[in-house]
Amino acid sequence: MIVVLQPHCTPEQQEAVLQRIREAGLVPHVSQGVMRTVVGVIGDDRTKEQLRTMLEAMDGVERVVKVLQPYKLVSREFQPHTTVVPVGNVRIGGPEVVVIAGPCSVESRDQILQVAREVQAAGAVMLRGGAFKPRTSPYSFQGLEEEGLRLLDEARQATGLPVVTEVLDARQLDVVLRHADMVQIGARNMQNYTLLREVGRARCPVLLKRGPAATLEETLLAAEYILSEGNPYVVLCERGLRSFDNHTRFLLDISAVPVLQRLSHLPVLVDPSQAAGKRQWVPPLARAAVAAGADGLLVEVHPDPERALSDGPQQLRPDQFAQLMHELRRVAQAVGRSVATHPVAAR
Amino acid sequence: MIVVLQPHCTPEQQEAVLQRIREAGLVPHVSQGVMRTVVGVIGDDRTKEQLRTMLEAMDGVERVVKVLQPYKLVSREFQPHTTVVPVGNVRIGGPEVVVIAGPCSVESRDQILQVAREVQAAGAVMLRGGAFKPRTSPYSFQGLEEEGLRLLDEARQATGLPVVTEVLDARQLDVVLRHADMVQIGARNMQNYTLLREVGRARCPVLLKRGPAATLEETLLAAEYILSEGNPYVVLCERGLRSFDNHTRFLLDISAVPVLQRLSHLPVLVDPSQAAGKRQWVPPLARAAVAAGADGLLVEVHPDPERALSDGPQQLRPDQFAQLMHELRRVAQAVGRSVATHPVAAR
Amino acid sequence: MIVVLQPHCTPEQQEAVLQRIREAGLVPHVSQGVMRTVVGVIGDDRTKEQLRTMLEAMDGVERVVKVLQPYKLVSREFQPHTTVVPVGNVRIGGPEVVVIAGPCSVESRDQILQVAREVQAAGAVMLRGGAFKPRTSPYSFQGLEEEGLRLLDEARQATGLPVVTEVLDARQLDVVLRHADMVQIGARNMQNYTLLREVGRARCPVLLKRGPAATLEETLLAAEYILSEGNPYVVLCERGLRSFDNHTRFLLDISAVPVLQRLSHLPVLVDPSQAAGKRQWVPPLARAAVAAGADGLLVEVHPDPERALSDGPQQLRPDQFAQLMHELRRVAQAVGRSVATHPVAAR
Amino acid sequence: MIVVLQPHCTPEQQEAVLQRIREAGLVPHVSQGVMRTVVGVIGDDRTKEQLRTMLEAMDGVERVVKVLQPYKLVSREFQPHTTVVPVGNVRIGGPEVVVIAGPCSVESRDQILQVAREVQAAGAVMLRGGAFKPRTSPYSFQGLEEEGLRLLDEARQATGLPVVTEVLDARQLDVVLRHADMVQIGARNMQNYTLLREVGRARCPVLLKRGPAATLEETLLAAEYILSEGNPYVVLCERGLRSFDNHTRFLLDISAVPVLQRLSHLPVLVDPSQAAGKRQWVPPLARAAVAAGADGLLVEVHPDPERALSDGPQQLRPDQFAQLMHELRRVAQAVGRSVATHPVAAR
Secondary structure (H helix, E strand, O other), X not given: OEEEEOOOOOHHHHHHHHHHHHHOOOEEEEXXXXXXXXXXXXXXOOOOHXXXXXXXXXXXXXXXXXXXXXXXXXXXXXXXXXXXXXXXXXXXXXXXXXXXXXXXXXXXXXXXHHHHHHHHHHOOOEEEXXXXXXXXXOOOOOOXXXXXXXXXXXXXXXXXXXXXXXXXXXXXXHHHHHHOOEEEEOHHHOOOHHHHHHHHHHOOOEEEEOOOOOOHHHHHHHHHHHHHOOOOOEEEEEOOEOOOOOOOOOEOEOOHHHHHHHHEOOOEEEOHHHHHOOHHHHHHHHHHHHHHOOOEEEEEEOOOHHHOOOOHHHOEOHHHHHHHHHHHHHHHHHOOOEEOOOHHHHO | OEXXXXXXXXXXHHHHHHHHHHHXXXXXXXXXXXXXXXXXXXXXXXXXXXXXXHHHOOOOEEEEEOOOOOOOOOEOOOOOOOOOEEEOOEEEOOOXXXXXXXXXXXXXXXXXXXXXXXXXXXXXXXXXOEOOOOOOOOOOOOOOOHHHHHHHHHHHHHHOOOEEEEOOOHHHHHHXXXXXXXXXXXXXXXOOHHHHHHHHHHOOOEEEXXXXXXXXXXXXXXXXXXXXXXXXXXXXXXXXXXXXXXXXXXXXXXXXXXXXXXXXXXXXXXXXXXXXXXXXXXXXXXXXXXXXXXOEEEEEEOXXXXXXXOOHHHOEOHHHHHHHHHHHHHHXXXXXXXXXXXXXXXX | OEEEXXXXXXXXXXXXXHHHHHHOOOEEEEEEOOOOEEEEEEXXXXXXXXXXXXHHOOXXXXXXXXXXXXXXXXXXXXXXXXXXXXXXXXXXXXXXXEEEEEOOEOOOHHHHHHHHHHHHHHOOOEEEOEOOOOOOOOOOOOOOOHHHHHHHHHHHHHHOOXXXXXXXXXXXXXXXXXXXXXXXXXXXXXXOHHHHHHHHHHXXXXXXXXXXXXXXXXXXHHHHHHHHOOOOOEEEEEOOEOOOOOOOOOEOEOOHHHHHHHHEOOOEEEOHHHHHOOHHHHHHXXXXXXXXXXXXXXXXXXXXXXXXXXXXXXXXOHHHHHHHHHHHHHHHHHOOOEEOOOHHHHO | OEEEEOOOOOHHHHHHHHHHHHHXXXXXXXXXXXXXXXXXXXXXXXXXXXXXXXXXXOOOEEEEEOOOOOOOOOEOOOOOOOOOEEEOOEEEOOOEEEEEEEOOEOOOHHHHHHHHHHHHHHOOOEEEOEOOOOOOOOOOOOOOOHHHHHHHHHHHHHHOOOEEEEOXXXXXXXXXXXXXXXXXXXXXXXXXXXXXXHHHHHOOOEEEEXXXXXXXXXXXXXXXXXXXXXXXXXXXXEOOEOOOOOOOOOEOEOOHHHHHHHHEOOOEEEOHHHHHOOHHHHHHHHHHHHHOOOOEEEEEEOOOHHHOOOOHHHOEOHHHHHHHHHHHHHHHHHOOOEEOOOHHHHO
């Protein structure tokens, strides 16, 4: 980091700054300019956020500039090759684009079995579906909870598709892991650090969604919580930011795909459904994501969106999803990749 | 709600919409315009979010407009008089402006006892202090946890000041409530609905902070979760939004104060410290909050910010806080209120 | 539009609302609900913004909801087929994806001639280059002005590529149109309505960039200014929004492409260079734009970005641009389109 | 500025960076760290934005960090004492809080004369009113233009109140200055640099409104354009930012008041009416602005808002304005200031 001193910083204040840097086991390097004096901090200060705020709180300090990224285990500087996260027989982060599909919520046995078979037929290699649902209103459908997990498990057995589902609370983690192959940390829980630590300790594959107002640095630090507990199997997911235009539900940050892939070795998925809010925008956003280099997609599909208990407007019908898969295969090929196919379906 | 049909909506599609409204126990009212047909929904649909998304997902529907607010128990339409939340001997939501002060984190016995006495001497009537800390980086100080709660309790006994502290996880709730008078749901957890339900069931006073990208409607729906579990003692708190300028840490939404007070009967506090990020901006933001009508403030104070283990740059020194209290008394008086004084101190 | 009355609206207030609607030549239609009374306004009120604000200012009115879009000439409802804008021998808005390339600023005769030839060789069909530059700082290079226009003209003659360049002020319009084939209204001037009217009257092809905090509705209303003066040749361009993450310069709103194409019959381009801010993010954003259905791209290319007088970091080198063109041809093909080729080059 | 080199920057690349710094007449100072090498630039580089982007475009450079603010003439570092801007007999930037009031638009002789007398009676010391109106829709009332200026002039003569009115285009500047005492650059034109230069050359008092997505740095650089042309009489005005919640029209950035006052010596006003969008939020925002230290306010007042040709919902009625003035006097006193009184009215 670099400490910029105020123009009227006294020698005593400057010395206190240097002293504090030395106390932290780092070496200060003073550079006396015409307009400002700056103090470079020599050493690996990536994990020394506390030193940064202490320095910033000192008299005579104008501001402190980070030079190094404050995350370490997730950074590509730390690990140059892209992590491949295995989920059942699926590999996320390899050359193939992984499409995960399924309903917003698990609503019934018929619904989840039907949609699982339909997304599999269309080419999805993993099944998604919410059992514990974080809903903005307490009066909305809150998910089938454990019953939903059991139905997901049944759909998994019927199709062979690995399952990802959201966990809202650390106390649900055990039961979720009995039924699911991968746990999702939703956007609203991206900074639920106790939950992040728990999934870190569980060492299960984790799908970590970026919060709607989270910087990329905050997103990577959330992933760092998981890795720092010993779990390397984290997949990042961009699903749209809060913005001011209401034609879509969230504003998909397509640039997050290449930027995260440059900063980190973790795979990056895109959820075009949450961002779109309306099914008509899902196909162009999905195509854009693959063209930008996303390692996969999370797409909401429902057999009867008009009867969906949550987020009907943004869920594709199975035939629309099949058409989208066709388009995605062409786009993936255009950017030198291919869409992953299910080992069984591929036979 | 009002359903706006697409220009080319067929009679069958329109009939299906009317039918769906009737199925929900509500009455459709068709209004045939020159350019669009709209269908008004007659009845109390405030808690029927699911109907809204189902209608929006139907063929022939252009969009659905909410007429009524989707929250009920927290709305001023439901309860016209402002809720007064009692916390120990303090009343939040009455004519007096309540100032809560203390360090960002509890760091040691000496620190919390010293700062508790100093903020009390300056006029604060409640003590704040973090024991479980949600930190962006896993490498930052994470709080003293249970030891921090015990120290807060000791500070409470030493001063008589009721204590508010953050809870990060439902499993911590019991122990927090053994030591604290009010629990804080932090901005990062505003949409942690399992936690909201638990504090709702605990029926303890709750300080609910608005998330940095939460709409006012989402904030009120978060509070609705708590009230719908039978706990009426919720205090809202604006602490700044994510924005694009980096001179402050967050962008304080001062208009949230009068708007929330109009929409809801719950008291509204402001946390100028989190928004400011630097102590020099805390006094003007604090004065503005009182002038805008806030029912109270949450101010971070540390005896030695340069040694603070978290957020030193935004914490006031005790003498700065005493000066601010002096200013706040004048502003409160100017808007026809007064700053609450501690019963003991007032003797 | 629909007028939602306050719960305690008096009969006199309601009658005044109905009267005001009738005065405007429209028909009110009252719908009495359980919780609210709403008044539908029957008739074409798209251009009656003034009536809307007057109604909203009346006692007894809670709010007014727009049902119809406030723009008309630019809407796809008004004109179903996509407008094709001819610029010299190029057609924007047809089946082919149009790539416009060139430097941020015209800097010298050698620079512009060299880059014009290189982007032409790589497959661009139009040349861009700034002569009048809107710069954030008064101390930055402000463009070669008229000399820049003459150099652009020379490059056009040398290559046959039609030229687009920005106009900052109505008084420059004549001279710009003597040298350029299309004028650009930059993002900072999107709501410079006197300038919009002037280019409307000039009836020249116009490239209208969306402002960094403009809603899509505001963007379309800006275009409506131009069309309402009799100029149908407007091309919209998304170039990124202001946001809170600083890894890119602006946040490219990729969803604006399909949404604008649905709302309006005007062609939609994307400028990935302005959004990216760094050249390494330009190729993924450009590919995403074509995959999302953009009608073309505006790409900054400079023969020596390290010596560029403006925005060097985001300008591609010619060989990088040639590689990008190769990628774009594949993506365009994957989505059923092709990249436009220059008539001369195609021979 | 400080140049952070990439981890694998070659000696040749580093030398090229140093060379480029020397060419610009500045001195490089290399600091070799463990993880990164950084190059400090010694000298006054505030106006060398071009050098910054050139360095950032060079191979081997990771990023460039600004140490000094890129503006100079407007900075408090350059001029420590606050500028007092004289407008007729009013002084903006002195100890008194200046309240400017009047209608959004000048609509008729009767309207402007009536409202001018009413705001004067309530204590406003300057009159505002739009003659050239920037309207989002081409179908909205665009102002009385020159006739509006003449009516403003008449109101000024009738009351003695100095007048501020907006200028949209450099060609209107002469006629505006014949009738007005101060010209307003509206938020939409904050980065209309040709207009900024022209009002800079005109050396008239200028009210410069911050754009709805402008950073404080961009706002100050816009003011720098005016000062750099020799006009020191610039007053800044915060009027709200674009944000995601729709309860107010814009999000008032109250922290902009103290931050701008710290960064710059120019006076800072607040326009609560534009930010509020509804008259009921104007008083709390106005009080907050004065409590935060604003040097004045711009308040919209209309004798009959329900008949206003623009922005009726946000305009106060004269009696509401008189009540607000009463409140503002109390708040100003509480923060050690007073509300300016008209020399005539004060007799």
